[in-house]
Amino acid sequence: MASPPLTELTDRARDIFRLVVEGYLASGQPVGSKALAGSRTEGGGGLNLSPASIRSVLAELEQRGLLAAPHTSAGRMPTESGLRLFVDAMMQVAEPTAEERAAIEQRLGEPGPIEQALEETSALLSDLSGAAGMVMVPGREPRLAQVSLTALDAQRVLAVLVSEDGQVENRILALPAEAVGTSLEQASNFLTARARGRTLAEAAKAVAEEISSERNALDEASRDLVARGIATWTEDTAKRPVLIVRGQAKLLDDAALTDIERVRSLLDDLESKESLASLLERARKAEATRIFIGSENRLFSLSGSSVIAAPYRDREGRVVGVLGVIGPTRLNYARVVPMVDFTARQLGKRIGKLEQS
Template identity: 85%
Template sequence: MNSPPLTDLSDRAREIFRLVVEGYLESGSPVGSKALAGPKEDGGGGVNLSPASIRSVLAELEQRGLLAAPHTSAGRMPTDSGLRLFVDAMMQVAEPSAEERAAIEQRIAQPGPIERALEQTSALLSDLSGAAGMVMVPRREPRLAQVSLTALDANRVLAVLVGEDGQVENRILALPAEALGTSLEQASNFLTAKAAGRTLAEAAALVEREIASERSALDEASRDIVARGIAMWSEDASHRPVLIVRGQANLLDESALADIDRVRSLLDDLENKQSVATLLENAREAEAMRIFIGSENRLFSLSGSSVIAAPYRDAQGKVVGVLGVIGPTRLNYARVVPMVDFTARSLGKRIG
């Protein structure tokens, strides 16, 4: 999306554009020439021009693609291009207050497993922004301590993965009927021996090499069990939901009732967590704050929504996940952007 350079605008066009954007972000409604004219003490916008002159400037800004006039209103609202120009070149951020910073740090630092901190962070972002908060879980696989396989019926096996941190995961594995009995016990012992102290990905690579080179002492049935299990677990890990979303109800405010189709489209998008996680990967790979406005991103082009996302890092400075907020394009960018950035840094300290 290309916005005209700020230097292409006259001083008065720049000022009127700023007032329209700020007025729209505050109220969610288009801003008209009457609201901009007259001194501020009389309730105007402080523009020392007649309404007719202001309308002329508004028309120019509309022609440049920075403003749009909804059919139901005589006022103007920023386009996605206009919002991008405002965010990149005009916005003055409002850093979190000392009280807000303390509240963020205190909530994230609450004792408990890291999963609870991630959920707290997602809810916190929702509360602070008035939109929906999102946190992408760090890609850190636990190291395994034990693997056990138990037959459930003639064609299904329960695989229990025990991590060194005490976490337990249960997976169901479909197998042919003949792969039972001692084959399960032999496969369990083999997997435990190879997986102990390794992540599932590391264990999978080792097991595949041993089976391919025929160095393993497994019989044919046990090799089949191990190969099927490794393939299923690897695929499962790559498609597992990695996103925590909280605060969707914030998207259903009073202004949403006038544009319920857009909000319904946004909620549908949020249900597709894998697609949203893919979007957040862009911020992870860039290793910097990213702001996606409306149609700039294909995923949210129909719902006309904005995403503010920032990566968070571990103690070694490595990016381990992404957090952010999603809401209507009239988000309070000046407040939310630094809030998301500070929350990312605070979560990084908690991750360690």
């Protein structure tokens, strides 16, 4: 259900709606008319309304789909549509505190490999938000040093790829019948010469261009084997995002334990790394922090959870991954959104320093 425009609400309804949302996000509990009667408006004054008048406005907001009344409480809480309206049109984002900035800068300023920085980032986001922190690591594209092809039997070839940093990966490729007499040594030398010092994507492009122009001494069967080998590696790398999630236990707070099924659904969702990575790809393509509330994303539609995610970049300004926070829909969006954004920028600086070293 789409949120009604903010302009459709009276000033009185706007004040009461904001107070209900802020009260709910702060406590995790529905907000009643008696509590609202003593609240202060954004301008600093009181509502100056009787509980009966407040209940009338609450009923109107509920009719518009912005608030809901749980069966066990006389208070109101925002719906997902209400939270979306609040986040998009009413929320006043606060900058991270000096203590939060110092903690982020210190943790991400410590020396060490990029893998350590990514682990630290996920744990840091969990610590600061009180929810689960996550970092999607980009598929690594190491520079290649050597490629070799060795016959295992009449129908299979072992392809070995060695990167400049010493990583070794193996693939078994089917050998087409017409390639039985293929010189694997010749194909290996061809691949190594075109791949050395390049990433897989760069090597694939160079090999494809040379094969298509026939500026090589390979026979047709060898060319097919070379092209298929490179394509297999390139496809595997593109499909292999690594996701680091830390702090799942923090989702089991007192409020969450009253709804065990929702928590169980959320923990199951977090185990679905491939689906979660797919969701984060949407944030990867954004210019700024994205907020996904409850059923706005299919992955968390059952658990009613929210995701706040931001892309992080390398020193060239290219998006290389996504980080963020997963938690209940009552996350403190005004605090967590700028914190996630600041952390993304600090991680980008860390990556830039590692690339220079």
